[in-house]
Amino acid sequence: MQINAMPLTTIDEAAKKGVSAVQRYSLLSAQALSNLFRRPFYGADIITQMDRIGVGSLPIVILTGFFTGGVLALNTASSLMQFGATAVTGELVSLAMIKELGPVLTSLMVSGRNASGMASELGSMVVTEQIDAMRALGTDPLKKLVMPRIVATVVMMFFLTIVSDALGTLGGAFVSIFMLGQEATQYFHSAYQTLQYPDVVQGLVKPLFFGFIIATIGCFYGMNTRGGTQGVGKSTTQAVVVSSVLIIFVDFVISKFMIGIFGR
Amino acid sequence: MATSEIAPDVSLVQAYPDAPALRFDNVSVSFEGKDVLENISFEVKRGETRVLLGPAGVGKSVLLKLANGLIKPDSGRIYVFGFEITSMREEDLYPLRDCIGMVFQESALFDSLTVRDNVGYRLTEDHVPEDEIDRRVAQALHFVELDHTMDKYPSELSGGMRRRVAIARAIVSRPSLILYDSPTGGLDPITSTTIIELVIKQRDVYKTSSIVVTHRLQDAFMIVSHRFDCDTNKMEPLPPNQTDPCTSFLILHQGKLAFDGSTHDLIHSDDPFLKEYLS
Numbered sequence: 001m002q003i004n005a006m007p008l009t010t011i012d013e014a015a016k017k018g019v020s021a022v023q024r025y026s027l028l029s030a031q032a033l034s035n036l037f038r039r040p041f042y043g044a045d046i047i048t049q050m051d052r053i054g055v056g057s058l059p060i061v062i063l064t065g066f067f068t069g070g071v072l073a074l075n076t077a078s079s080l081m082q083f084g085a086t087a088v089t090g091e092l093v094s095l096a097m098i099k100e101l102g103p104v105l106t107s108l109m110v111s112g113r114n115a116s117g118m119a120s121e122l123g124s125m126v127v128t129e130q131i132d133a134m135r136a137l138g139t140d141p142l143k144k145l146v147m148p149r150i151v152a153t154v155v156m157m158f159f160l161t162i163v164s165d166a167l168g169t170l171g172g173a174f175v176s177i178f179m180l181g182q183e184a185t186q187y188f189h190s191a192y193q194t195l196q197y198p199d200v201v202q203g204l205v206k207p208l209f210f211g212f213i214i215a216t217i218g219c220f221y222g223m224n225t226r227g228g229t230q231g232v233g234k235s236t237t238q239a240v241v242v243s244s245v246l247i248i249f250v251d252f253v254i255s256k257f258m259i260g261i262f263g264r
Numbered sequence: 265m266a267t268s269e270i271a272p273d274v275s276l277v278q279a280y281p282d283a284p285a286l287r288f289d290n291v292s293v294s295f296e297g298k299d300v301l302e303n304i305s306f307e308v309k310r311g312e313t314r315v316l317l318g319p320a321g322v323g324k325s326v327l328l329k330l331a332n333g334l335i336k337p338d339s340g341r342i343y344v345f346g347f348e349i350t351s352m353r354e355e356d357l358y359p360l361r362d363c364i365g366m367v368f369q370e371s372a373l374f375d376s377l378t379v380r381d382n383v384g385y386r387l388t389e390d391h392v393p394e395d396e397i398d399r400r401v402a403q404a405l406h407f408v409e410l411d412h413t414m415d416k417y418p419s420e421l422s423g424g425m426r427r428r429v430a431i432a433r434a435i436v437s438r439p440s441l442i443l444y445d446s447p448t449g450g451l452d453p454i455t456s457t458t459i460i461e462l463v464i465k466q467r468d469v470y471k472t473s474s475i476v477v478t479h480r481l482q483d484a485f486m487i488v489s490h491r492f493d494c495d496t497n498k499m500e501p502l503p504p505n506q507t508d509p510c511t512s513f514l515i516l517h518q519g520k521l522a523f524d525g526s527t528h529d530l531i532h533s534d535d536p537f538l539k540e541y542l543s
Contacts, residue, residue: 038355040389129372130372130373130374130375132334132368132372133366133373133374135354135361136366136368137389138358138359138362138386139385139389140354140358
Protein backbone atom coordinates (compact mmCIF):
# COMPACT_ATOMS: atom_id res chain seq x y z
CA MET A 1 0.00 0.00 0.00
CA GLN A 2 2.72 2.37 1.05
CA ILE A 3 4.76 1.70 -2.09
CA ASN A 4 1.74 2.52 -4.31
CA ALA A 5 0.94 5.67 -2.37
CA MET A 6 4.41 7.15 -2.69
CA PRO A 7 4.30 8.26 -6.35
CA LEU A 8 0.87 9.82 -5.75
CA THR A 9 2.24 11.73 -2.79
CA THR A 10 5.15 12.91 -4.90
CA ILE A 11 2.83 14.06 -7.71
CA ASP A 12 0.60 15.74 -5.16
CA GLU A 13 3.54 17.58 -3.59
CA ALA A 14 4.93 18.59 -6.99
CA ALA A 15 1.53 19.94 -8.08
CA LYS A 16 1.20 21.92 -4.85
CA LYS A 17 4.70 23.35 -5.31
CA GLY A 18 3.89 24.30 -8.91
CA VAL A 19 0.64 26.05 -7.99
CA SER A 20 2.35 27.78 -5.07
CA ALA A 21 5.16 29.00 -7.36
CA VAL A 22 2.65 30.43 -9.88
CA GLN A 23 0.78 32.12 -7.03
CA ARG A 24 3.97 33.65 -5.60
CA TYR A 25 5.09 34.76 -9.07
CA SER A 26 1.74 36.46 -9.71
CA LEU A 27 1.83 38.16 -6.30
CA LEU A 28 5.39 39.41 -6.81
CA SER A 29 4.54 40.79 -10.26
CA ALA A 30 1.33 42.44 -9.06
CA GLN A 31 2.97 43.97 -5.97
CA ALA A 32 5.95 45.23 -7.95
CA LEU A 33 3.64 46.86 -10.53
CA SER A 34 1.37 48.40 -7.90
CA ASN A 35 4.53 49.90 -6.34
CA LEU A 36 4.86 52.05 -9.47
CA PHE A 37 2.11 54.25 -8.09
CA ARG A 38 3.24 54.32 -4.45
CA ARG A 39 5.80 56.55 -2.78
CA PRO A 40 8.76 56.54 -2.53
CA PHE A 41 9.44 56.39 -6.28
CA TYR A 42 12.92 55.07 -7.02
CA GLY A 43 13.58 57.06 -10.21
CA ALA A 44 17.38 56.98 -9.83
CA ASP A 45 17.32 53.19 -9.48
CA ILE A 46 15.24 52.92 -12.67
CA ILE A 47 17.80 55.02 -14.57
CA THR A 48 20.67 52.89 -13.18
CA GLN A 49 18.91 49.69 -14.24
CA MET A 50 18.15 51.17 -17.68
CA ASP A 51 21.86 51.84 -18.09
CA ARG A 52 22.82 48.32 -16.96
CA ILE A 53 20.12 46.49 -18.91
CA GLY A 54 19.74 48.72 -21.95
CA VAL A 55 23.14 50.22 -22.63
CA GLY A 56 24.91 47.14 -21.27
CA SER A 57 23.03 44.85 -23.66
CA LEU A 58 23.61 47.08 -26.70
CA PRO A 59 26.75 45.30 -28.02
CA ILE A 60 25.19 41.82 -28.00
CA VAL A 61 21.95 43.12 -29.49
CA ILE A 62 23.82 44.95 -32.28
CA LEU A 63 25.92 41.89 -33.15
CA THR A 64 22.98 39.47 -32.95
CA GLY A 65 20.72 41.70 -35.05
CA PHE A 66 23.32 42.42 -37.73
CA PHE A 67 24.41 38.81 -38.25
CA THR A 68 20.86 37.42 -38.07
CA GLY A 69 19.82 39.83 -40.83
CA GLY A 70 22.91 38.81 -42.80
CA VAL A 71 22.31 35.09 -42.51
CA LEU A 72 18.62 35.56 -43.35
CA ALA A 73 19.62 37.34 -46.57
CA LEU A 74 22.11 34.60 -47.42
CA ASN A 75 19.61 31.78 -46.92
CA THR A 76 16.58 33.43 -48.51
CA ALA A 77 18.60 34.66 -51.51
CA SER A 78 19.92 31.16 -52.26
CA SER A 79 16.36 29.76 -52.17
CA LEU A 80 14.85 32.66 -54.11
CA MET A 81 17.51 32.36 -56.79
CA GLN A 82 15.91 29.08 -57.92
CA PHE A 83 12.75 31.03 -58.81
CA GLY A 84 14.52 34.13 -60.08
CA ALA A 85 13.02 36.16 -57.25
CA THR A 86 16.10 37.51 -55.45
CA ALA A 87 14.57 40.97 -55.77
CA VAL A 88 12.30 40.25 -52.79
CA THR A 89 15.19 39.43 -50.43
CA GLY A 90 14.80 42.77 -48.65
CA GLU A 91 11.09 42.13 -48.18
CA LEU A 92 11.66 38.77 -46.52
CA VAL A 93 14.50 40.01 -44.33
CA SER A 94 12.65 43.06 -43.04
CA LEU A 95 9.38 41.17 -42.43
CA ALA A 96 11.13 38.34 -40.59
CA MET A 97 13.29 40.69 -38.55
CA ILE A 98 10.60 43.19 -37.56
CA LYS A 99 7.74 40.78 -36.89
CA GLU A 100 9.59 37.89 -35.36
CA LEU A 101 13.34 37.60 -35.10
CA GLY A 102 14.11 41.11 -33.85
CA PRO A 103 11.88 40.88 -30.77
CA VAL A 104 12.51 37.18 -30.04
CA LEU A 105 16.27 37.07 -30.53
CA THR A 106 16.79 40.35 -28.68
CA SER A 107 14.68 39.03 -25.79
CA LEU A 108 16.56 35.75 -25.67
CA MET A 109 19.91 37.57 -25.62
CA VAL A 110 18.72 40.03 -22.96
CA SER A 111 17.24 37.12 -20.99
CA GLY A 112 20.55 35.25 -21.04
CA ARG A 113 22.39 38.35 -19.89
CA ASN A 114 19.94 40.03 -17.51
CA ALA A 115 17.48 37.44 -16.16
CA SER A 116 20.53 35.51 -14.98
CA GLY A 117 22.10 38.70 -13.61
CA MET A 118 18.96 39.62 -11.68
CA ALA A 119 18.49 36.11 -10.29
CA SER A 120 22.11 35.85 -9.14
CA GLU A 121 22.28 39.38 -7.71
CA LEU A 122 19.01 39.15 -5.78
CA GLY A 123 19.68 35.50 -4.88
CA SER A 124 23.04 36.43 -3.34
CA MET A 125 21.33 39.19 -1.39
CA VAL A 126 18.73 36.71 -0.10
CA VAL A 127 21.23 34.09 1.09
CA THR A 128 23.43 36.71 2.81
CA GLU A 129 20.36 38.20 4.57
CA GLN A 130 20.80 41.54 2.76
CA ILE A 131 17.13 41.47 1.71
CA ASP A 132 16.08 40.92 5.34
CA ALA A 133 18.45 43.72 6.37
CA MET A 134 16.84 46.00 3.80
CA ARG A 135 13.39 45.22 5.20
CA ALA A 136 14.68 45.70 8.73
CA LEU A 137 15.99 49.13 7.69
CA GLY A 138 12.50 50.11 6.54
CA THR A 139 12.85 49.62 2.77
CA ASP A 140 10.51 47.47 0.70
CA PRO A 141 12.75 45.29 -1.52
CA LEU A 142 9.93 44.88 -4.07
CA LYS A 143 9.84 48.66 -4.42
CA LYS A 144 13.58 49.27 -4.29
CA LEU A 145 14.89 46.26 -6.24
CA VAL A 146 12.12 44.59 -8.27
CA MET A 147 10.02 47.50 -9.57
CA PRO A 148 12.98 49.43 -11.11
CA ARG A 149 14.18 46.26 -12.86
CA ILE A 150 10.76 45.57 -14.38
CA VAL A 151 10.25 49.16 -15.59
CA ALA A 152 13.81 49.40 -16.94
CA THR A 153 13.63 46.06 -18.78
CA VAL A 154 10.23 46.76 -20.38
CA VAL A 155 11.29 50.24 -21.55
CA MET A 156 14.75 49.21 -22.75
CA MET A 157 13.49 46.07 -24.52
CA PHE A 158 11.33 48.32 -26.69
CA PHE A 159 14.33 50.38 -27.82
CA LEU A 160 16.72 47.44 -28.05
CA THR A 161 14.28 45.69 -30.39
CA ILE A 162 14.15 48.76 -32.65
CA VAL A 163 17.97 48.76 -32.71
CA SER A 164 17.99 45.04 -33.49
CA ASP A 165 15.40 45.45 -36.28
CA ALA A 166 17.40 48.28 -37.86
CA LEU A 167 20.71 46.42 -37.59
CA GLY A 168 19.12 43.22 -38.92
CA THR A 169 17.83 45.06 -41.98
CA LEU A 170 21.27 46.63 -42.44
CA GLY A 171 22.95 43.22 -42.05
CA GLY A 172 20.66 41.82 -44.74
CA ALA A 173 21.51 44.84 -46.92
CA PHE A 174 25.24 44.31 -46.41
CA VAL A 175 25.03 40.69 -47.56
CA SER A 176 22.61 41.42 -50.43
CA ILE A 177 24.60 44.34 -51.81
CA PHE A 178 28.22 43.43 -51.17
CA MET A 179 28.09 39.62 -51.33
CA LEU A 180 25.15 38.85 -53.60
CA GLY A 181 25.52 41.88 -55.88
CA GLN A 182 21.97 43.20 -55.55
CA GLU A 183 20.95 46.81 -56.03
CA ALA A 184 20.86 48.80 -52.78
CA THR A 185 17.80 50.78 -53.92
CA GLN A 186 15.94 47.61 -54.78
CA TYR A 187 16.74 46.00 -51.42
CA PHE A 188 15.71 48.96 -49.31
CA HIS A 189 12.67 49.71 -51.47
CA SER A 190 11.28 46.19 -51.12
CA ALA A 191 12.19 46.08 -47.42
CA TYR A 192 10.30 49.31 -46.78
CA GLN A 193 7.34 48.78 -49.12
CA THR A 194 6.37 45.39 -47.68
CA LEU A 195 5.98 46.68 -44.14
CA GLN A 196 2.48 47.53 -43.05
CA TYR A 197 1.14 49.04 -39.84
CA PRO A 198 0.17 45.65 -38.27
CA ASP A 199 3.69 44.30 -38.82
CA VAL A 200 5.27 47.22 -36.97
CA VAL A 201 2.70 47.06 -34.16
CA GLN A 202 3.29 43.32 -33.74
CA GLY A 203 7.04 43.83 -33.65
CA LEU A 204 6.83 46.58 -31.05
CA VAL A 205 4.20 45.05 -28.76
CA LYS A 206 6.09 41.79 -28.30
CA PRO A 207 9.19 43.26 -26.60
CA LEU A 208 7.00 44.90 -23.95
CA PHE A 209 5.68 41.48 -22.90
CA PHE A 210 9.09 39.86 -23.25
CA GLY A 211 10.72 42.56 -21.10
CA PHE A 212 8.13 41.97 -18.40
CA ILE A 213 8.78 38.21 -18.52
CA ILE A 214 12.57 38.63 -18.33
CA ALA A 215 12.48 40.97 -15.33
CA THR A 216 9.74 39.26 -13.32
CA ILE A 217 11.14 35.75 -13.84
CA GLY A 218 14.69 36.91 -13.01
CA CYS A 219 13.51 38.71 -9.88
CA PHE A 220 11.16 35.88 -8.86
CA TYR A 221 13.87 33.23 -8.91
CA GLY A 222 16.30 35.62 -7.23
CA MET A 223 13.94 36.54 -4.41
CA ASN A 224 13.01 32.88 -3.84
CA THR A 225 16.57 31.57 -3.69
CA ARG A 226 17.25 28.97 -1.00
CA GLY A 227 20.31 26.92 -0.20
CA GLY A 228 23.38 29.16 -0.25
CA THR A 229 25.67 29.61 -3.23
CA GLN A 230 24.46 26.37 -4.81
CA GLY A 231 20.92 27.77 -4.62
CA VAL A 232 22.06 30.97 -6.34
CA GLY A 233 23.47 28.92 -9.24
CA LYS A 234 20.24 26.94 -9.48
CA SER A 235 18.09 30.10 -9.47
CA THR A 236 20.23 31.66 -12.18
CA THR A 237 19.88 28.63 -14.47
CA GLN A 238 16.14 28.33 -13.82
CA ALA A 239 15.60 32.04 -14.50
CA VAL A 240 17.22 31.81 -17.95
CA VAL A 241 15.51 28.54 -18.89
CA VAL A 242 12.02 29.55 -17.73
CA SER A 243 12.17 33.06 -19.19
CA SER A 244 13.45 31.75 -22.56
CA VAL A 245 10.70 29.12 -22.80
CA LEU A 246 8.05 31.64 -21.73
CA ILE A 247 9.27 34.14 -24.36
CA ILE A 248 8.88 31.56 -27.14
CA PHE A 249 5.46 30.51 -25.83
CA VAL A 250 4.17 34.08 -25.40
CA ASP A 251 5.54 34.95 -28.86
CA PHE A 252 3.31 32.25 -30.32
CA VAL A 253 0.28 33.48 -28.36
CA ILE A 254 0.81 37.15 -29.33
CA SER A 255 1.42 36.25 -33.00
CA LYS A 256 -1.77 34.19 -33.12
CA PHE A 257 -3.70 36.99 -31.40
CA MET A 258 -2.33 39.73 -33.66
CA ILE A 259 -2.92 37.73 -36.82
CA GLY A 260 -6.47 37.19 -35.58
CA ILE A 261 -6.94 40.95 -35.18
CA PHE A 262 -5.05 42.35 -38.17
CA GLY A 263 -5.31 39.40 -40.55
CA ARG A 264 -1.54 39.21 -41.23
CA MET B 265 26.50 60.97 19.56
CA ALA B 266 24.09 63.82 20.05
CA THR B 267 20.92 62.06 21.06
CA SER B 268 18.50 64.80 20.11
CA GLU B 269 19.90 65.16 16.61
CA ILE B 270 19.60 61.59 15.46
CA ALA B 271 16.50 60.37 17.22
CA PRO B 272 13.85 58.85 14.90
CA ASP B 273 10.18 59.77 15.00
CA VAL B 274 9.41 59.14 18.69
CA SER B 275 5.65 59.50 18.34
CA LEU B 276 5.27 55.79 17.54
CA VAL B 277 7.43 54.78 20.51
CA GLN B 278 5.43 57.04 22.82
CA ALA B 279 1.99 56.16 21.41
CA TYR B 280 1.54 53.63 24.24
CA PRO B 281 3.92 54.94 26.92
CA ASP B 282 3.03 52.21 29.44
CA ALA B 283 3.50 49.35 26.99
CA PRO B 284 6.74 47.35 27.10
CA ALA B 285 9.21 47.73 24.24
CA LEU B 286 8.45 44.18 23.12
CA ARG B 287 5.96 41.54 24.17
CA PHE B 288 5.49 37.99 22.93
CA ASP B 289 2.15 36.43 23.77
CA ASN B 290 1.92 32.65 23.18
CA VAL B 291 3.84 32.83 19.93
CA SER B 292 4.36 29.65 17.92
CA VAL B 293 5.98 29.18 14.54
CA SER B 294 6.82 26.14 12.43
CA PHE B 295 8.65 25.59 9.16
CA GLU B 296 7.73 22.75 6.79
CA GLY B 297 5.73 21.01 9.51
CA LYS B 298 8.51 21.25 12.11
CA ASP B 299 7.74 23.26 15.24
CA VAL B 300 10.51 25.79 15.80
CA LEU B 301 9.01 27.91 18.59
CA GLU B 302 6.08 26.84 20.77
CA ASN B 303 3.98 29.12 22.97
CA ILE B 304 6.69 31.68 23.66
CA SER B 305 5.64 34.45 26.04
CA PHE B 306 7.91 37.13 27.51
CA GLU B 307 8.41 40.86 27.46
CA VAL B 308 11.22 43.38 27.23
CA LYS B 309 10.55 46.45 29.35
CA ARG B 310 11.68 49.86 28.19
CA GLY B 311 15.37 50.31 28.91
CA GLU B 312 15.77 46.61 29.68
CA THR B 313 18.28 44.24 28.07
CA ARG B 314 17.33 40.57 27.69
CA VAL B 315 20.11 38.10 26.96
CA LEU B 316 18.67 35.24 24.90
CA LEU B 317 20.60 32.01 25.34
CA GLY B 318 20.13 28.57 23.88
CA PRO B 319 21.86 25.82 21.94
CA ALA B 320 22.53 26.35 18.22
CA GLY B 321 19.46 25.81 16.01
CA VAL B 322 16.93 26.29 18.82
CA GLY B 323 15.21 29.23 17.11
CA LYS B 324 16.94 32.28 18.59
CA SER B 325 17.38 34.05 15.25
CA VAL B 326 13.80 33.15 14.29
CA LEU B 327 12.61 34.81 17.48
CA LEU B 328 14.44 38.03 16.59
CA LYS B 329 13.03 38.02 13.06
CA LEU B 330 9.55 37.56 14.55
CA ALA B 331 10.19 40.54 16.84
CA ASN B 332 11.00 42.70 13.80
CA GLY B 333 8.06 41.40 11.76
CA LEU B 334 10.40 39.85 9.17
CA ILE B 335 8.50 36.57 9.56
CA LYS B 336 4.95 36.03 10.78
CA PRO B 337 4.05 33.59 13.55
CA ASP B 338 1.57 30.75 13.01
CA SER B 339 -0.24 31.71 16.21
CA GLY B 340 0.08 34.18 19.07
CA ARG B 341 0.61 37.92 19.12
CA ILE B 342 3.68 40.15 19.16
CA TYR B 343 3.56 43.73 20.41
CA VAL B 344 6.26 46.31 19.66
CA PHE B 345 5.89 49.52 21.71
CA GLY B 346 2.24 48.54 22.17
CA PHE B 347 1.53 47.99 18.46
CA GLU B 348 0.35 44.51 17.57
CA ILE B 349 2.60 43.72 14.62
CA THR B 350 1.35 40.22 13.80
CA SER B 351 -1.72 41.57 12.02
CA MET B 352 0.04 44.55 10.42
CA ARG B 353 0.62 44.79 6.68
CA GLU B 354 4.24 44.90 5.55
CA GLU B 355 4.02 48.55 4.44
CA ASP B 356 2.60 49.55 7.84
CA LEU B 357 5.53 47.86 9.57
CA TYR B 358 8.17 50.04 7.87
CA PRO B 359 7.59 53.18 10.04
CA LEU B 360 7.77 51.01 13.17
CA ARG B 361 11.00 49.40 11.97
CA ASP B 362 12.55 52.89 11.91
CA CYS B 363 12.44 52.62 15.72
CA ILE B 364 14.15 49.20 15.73
CA GLY B 365 17.80 48.50 15.01
CA MET B 366 18.88 45.02 14.05
CA VAL B 367 22.37 43.51 13.94
CA PHE B 368 22.33 40.37 11.80
CA GLN B 369 24.27 37.19 12.54
CA GLU B 370 26.59 37.57 9.54
CA SER B 371 26.37 41.39 9.57
CA ALA B 372 24.30 41.42 6.31
CA LEU B 373 26.05 44.54 5.07
CA PHE B 374 25.22 45.60 1.49
CA ASP B 375 28.36 44.39 -0.26
CA SER B 376 28.06 46.78 -3.21
CA LEU B 377 27.91 49.85 -0.94
CA THR B 378 30.73 51.52 1.01
CA VAL B 379 30.76 51.59 4.81
CA ARG B 380 29.50 55.17 4.64
CA ASP B 381 26.56 54.18 2.43
CA ASN B 382 25.81 51.09 4.54
CA VAL B 383 25.73 52.99 7.82
CA GLY B 384 23.83 55.89 6.27
CA TYR B 385 21.43 53.69 4.30
CA ARG B 386 18.38 54.49 6.42
CA LEU B 387 19.18 58.21 6.33
CA THR B 388 19.61 58.16 2.55
CA GLU B 389 16.22 56.48 2.18
CA ASP B 390 14.73 59.21 4.38
CA HIS B 391 16.23 61.87 2.04
CA VAL B 392 18.39 63.39 4.78
CA PRO B 393 20.82 65.97 3.22
CA GLU B 394 24.21 64.49 2.23
CA ASP B 395 26.31 66.58 4.62
CA GLU B 396 23.98 65.64 7.48
CA ILE B 397 24.36 61.95 6.55
CA ASP B 398 28.15 62.32 6.53
CA ARG B 399 28.06 63.85 10.00
CA ARG B 400 25.77 61.21 11.48
CA VAL B 401 27.66 58.35 9.87
CA ALA B 402 30.92 59.77 11.25
CA GLN B 403 29.34 59.88 14.72
CA ALA B 404 28.08 56.30 14.50
CA LEU B 405 31.44 55.06 13.23
CA HIS B 406 33.20 56.96 16.03
CA PHE B 407 30.94 55.15 18.52
CA VAL B 408 32.17 51.79 17.24
CA GLU B 409 35.72 53.15 16.87
CA LEU B 410 35.92 52.70 13.11
CA ASP B 411 36.40 56.33 12.06
CA HIS B 412 38.85 55.51 9.29
CA THR B 413 36.66 53.04 7.34
CA MET B 414 34.17 55.44 5.74
CA ASP B 415 35.19 54.75 2.12
CA LYS B 416 35.97 51.06 2.43
CA TYR B 417 33.77 48.24 1.11
CA PRO B 418 32.60 45.43 3.46
CA SER B 419 34.86 42.93 1.66
CA GLU B 420 37.88 45.02 2.71
CA LEU B 421 37.03 44.68 6.42
CA SER B 422 37.72 41.91 8.93
CA GLY B 423 34.83 39.92 10.47
CA GLY B 424 34.96 41.94 13.69
CA MET B 425 35.03 45.25 11.82
CA ARG B 426 32.04 44.18 9.71
CA ARG B 427 30.13 43.36 12.90
CA ARG B 428 30.99 46.81 14.31
CA VAL B 429 29.82 48.48 11.08
CA ALA B 430 26.57 46.50 11.42
CA ILE B 431 26.19 47.88 14.95
CA ALA B 432 26.86 51.41 13.64
CA ARG B 433 24.18 50.88 10.96
CA ALA B 434 21.73 49.70 13.61
CA ILE B 435 22.30 52.66 15.96
CA VAL B 436 22.73 55.50 13.46
CA SER B 437 19.08 56.53 13.73
CA ARG B 438 19.01 56.10 17.52
CA PRO B 439 16.48 53.27 17.65
CA SER B 440 14.50 52.59 20.81
CA LEU B 441 14.92 48.82 20.53
CA ILE B 442 17.98 46.94 19.28
CA LEU B 443 18.00 43.28 18.30
CA TYR B 444 21.49 41.76 18.31
CA ASP B 445 21.62 38.38 16.53
CA SER B 446 24.75 36.58 17.77
CA PRO B 447 26.93 39.69 17.53
CA THR B 448 30.03 37.75 18.61
CA GLY B 449 29.40 34.57 16.61
CA GLY B 450 32.52 33.32 14.84
CA LEU B 451 34.78 36.01 16.29
CA ASP B 452 37.97 35.58 18.32
CA PRO B 453 37.76 36.27 22.10
CA ILE B 454 39.42 39.72 21.93
CA THR B 455 37.13 40.95 19.14
CA SER B 456 34.13 39.41 20.94
CA THR B 457 34.99 41.44 24.03
CA THR B 458 35.13 44.61 21.90
CA ILE B 459 31.66 43.86 20.50
CA ILE B 460 30.23 43.09 23.96
CA GLU B 461 31.72 46.37 25.19
CA LEU B 462 29.73 48.17 22.47
CA VAL B 463 26.55 46.38 23.53
CA ILE B 464 27.13 47.40 27.15
CA LYS B 465 28.00 50.97 26.05
CA GLN B 466 24.73 51.23 24.11
CA ARG B 467 22.80 49.84 27.10
CA ASP B 468 24.39 52.09 29.73
CA VAL B 469 24.87 55.30 27.74
CA TYR B 470 21.62 55.40 25.77
CA LYS B 471 19.46 53.07 27.93
CA THR B 472 18.19 51.38 24.78
CA SER B 473 15.95 48.32 25.17
CA SER B 474 17.56 45.31 23.55
CA ILE B 475 17.65 41.57 23.03
CA VAL B 476 21.11 40.06 22.73
CA VAL B 477 21.11 36.60 21.20
CA THR B 478 24.15 34.51 21.95
CA HIS B 479 25.15 30.92 22.59
CA ARG B 480 28.33 31.96 24.39
CA LEU B 481 27.83 31.96 28.15
CA GLN B 482 30.95 34.06 28.75
CA ASP B 483 29.46 36.87 26.62
CA ALA B 484 26.13 36.62 28.43
CA PHE B 485 27.71 36.85 31.88
CA MET B 486 30.01 39.65 30.76
CA ILE B 487 26.95 41.72 29.80
CA VAL B 488 25.32 41.30 33.23
CA SER B 489 28.51 41.68 35.26
CA HIS B 490 29.97 44.80 33.61
CA ARG B 491 29.06 48.46 33.25
CA PHE B 492 30.31 51.17 30.92
CA ASP B 493 32.29 54.02 32.42
CA CYS B 494 31.81 57.15 30.32
CA ASP B 495 34.76 58.90 31.95
CA THR B 496 37.33 56.30 31.00
CA ASN B 497 35.35 55.28 27.86
CA LYS B 498 35.82 51.64 28.86
CA MET B 499 33.72 48.92 30.39
CA GLU B 500 34.56 47.82 33.88
CA PRO B 501 33.40 44.93 36.08
CA LEU B 502 30.67 45.59 38.63
CA PRO B 503 31.56 44.94 42.28
CA PRO B 504 31.54 41.22 43.27
CA ASN B 505 28.06 39.65 43.60
CA GLN B 506 26.49 42.59 41.78
CA THR B 507 24.80 42.36 38.39
CA ASP B 508 23.21 44.93 36.13
CA PRO B 509 19.60 45.34 37.33
CA CYS B 510 18.33 46.12 33.81
CA THR B 511 19.70 42.91 32.31
CA SER B 512 18.03 39.52 32.61
CA PHE B 513 17.96 36.18 30.84
CA LEU B 514 15.78 34.19 28.47
CA ILE B 515 16.77 30.62 27.64
CA LEU B 516 15.29 28.57 24.82
CA HIS B 517 15.30 24.79 24.84
CA GLN B 518 13.67 22.56 22.24
CA GLY B 519 11.53 25.43 20.93
CA LYS B 520 10.19 26.35 24.37
CA LEU B 521 11.13 29.06 26.82
CA ALA B 522 13.03 27.13 29.48
CA PHE B 523 13.88 30.18 31.61
CA ASP B 524 12.78 33.80 31.98
CA GLY B 525 14.29 35.66 34.90
CA SER B 526 17.21 37.36 36.61
CA THR B 527 20.84 36.29 36.81
CA HIS B 528 20.35 35.27 40.45
CA ASP B 529 17.38 33.04 39.59
CA LEU B 530 19.30 31.48 36.73
CA ILE B 531 22.35 30.64 38.78
CA HIS B 532 20.25 29.17 41.58
CA SER B 533 17.82 27.28 39.35
CA ASP B 534 17.28 23.56 40.09
CA ASP B 535 16.17 22.80 36.54
CA PRO B 536 18.33 19.87 35.30
CA PHE B 537 18.64 21.32 31.77
CA LEU B 538 19.73 24.73 33.06
CA LYS B 539 22.23 23.15 35.43
CA GLU B 540 23.72 21.10 32.62
CA TYR B 541 23.65 24.05 30.22
CA LEU B 542 25.45 26.35 32.65
CA SER B 543 28.01 23.79 33.76
